[in-house]
Amino acid sequence: MSTTALPTNTKWWNGGRSPFNASYGKVMMWYFLMSDAFTFGAFLISYATLRFSLNGWVDANHVFNAFPFFGHENLPLAFVSLMTFILIFSSVTMVLAVHEGHHMNRKGVEKYMILTILGGLAFLGCQAWEWTHLLTGEHFVLVNGTIDTMNTTVSHNPWGHFAAQDEVVKAMQNTSPEILRSMVMEHDHSATAASLQNLTSADLISKINLNEVQVAHPGPPSFGSYFFGITGFHGFHVFSGVVINVVMYLKTKLGHFDQRGHYEMIEKAGLYWHFVDLVWVFVFLCFYLI
């Protein structure tokens, strides 16, 4: 704390100086972040309330088990760990940029701002992949006595608990040949849509190995709305943070902060960037861990 060297008669509230010994912009950035914390808090608490009101939710280790270029490999939480470490690391490069700014080292600030921006872009890329994977991945779901395919969207959730085999056997009788064909292709990789085209439903059913094909009940639809809503709002913060960081990088490069005599803008941008990391700590906790 810096209060040690304070003269005893300092009149903090007489104007002309900050009672918090911090610039107006920085104090206001803190209050903005506090209000943003309440916004995120309200979203996460709403999600938690809804989850508490339901008897079942989804198993995060099952939903988030894919990794780019690893196909159907079961790698629970691996990809989201990568995203978390990218964000932690870009937080470190940001705080190093602030540190270099304190020492008026323009080259250092430039280097660490570039690394921070790259970290932010990498995170956004990962999130885009994750969303695409969820939105386009089709899963077999037992609805109203038939089997259908479902993606993860704001209104559809194919991640309920698995249907019992006898239920699935019964439902297959009412299932369209198109879905039956994709059930065969799910585990029999030699089969193609053309080679199965002329088979009857009964033939298709006999080719389906239910130990290899998972059919689930639909899960609570609110999973998708909360997941895409909250990670989307966080992703939007990451995106705006990257834009702010790019602006700060350009201003550093143009020597604006050297002219001004201090790098406080980097500190303020850093506050916002760290806040984004802070929110991710809780998004990660609420959606992926518990």
Add this chain to the structure above:
Amino acid sequence: MSEHVVSSPEISIPHAPSSGTGRIWKVFWLLSVVTLVELVLGFGLAKHWYGDPETSHTAILFVKGALCILSLAKAFYIVSVFMHLGDEIRNMIMTIVVPLCLFIWFIAAFLWDGNSWRNLKNTNAGSRPAQTEQHQAKPVDKDAKK
């Protein structure tokens, strides 16, 4: 290293810039290790305990509580070291931390509400017509009124 940092005139006592980056890297390793511990706990939670009906609810709740505490620890280090809030004067810290205490009520009240909502749905208590079998069991009924 020794340049005088000029900042806005509102600042009476300029912060002396820290000389090394040791503290930053220490916090980085701390955050990484805590995240790894969280991942192990989260992985175990779903893999071995959710699926197993033998697992007691208290054990799951305990692990979830540990995950929450670890996340709060991470938040503390990010805010106090990376965001340098720990270096600000006490009054400023308090204007930010004290309002956030509203979260204690916010979380407790809403989770309580969600839980009560589930009890009502599960027991058909409240406005739905009474169903004999559900009203025979007294403890369930009591639970629903909570």
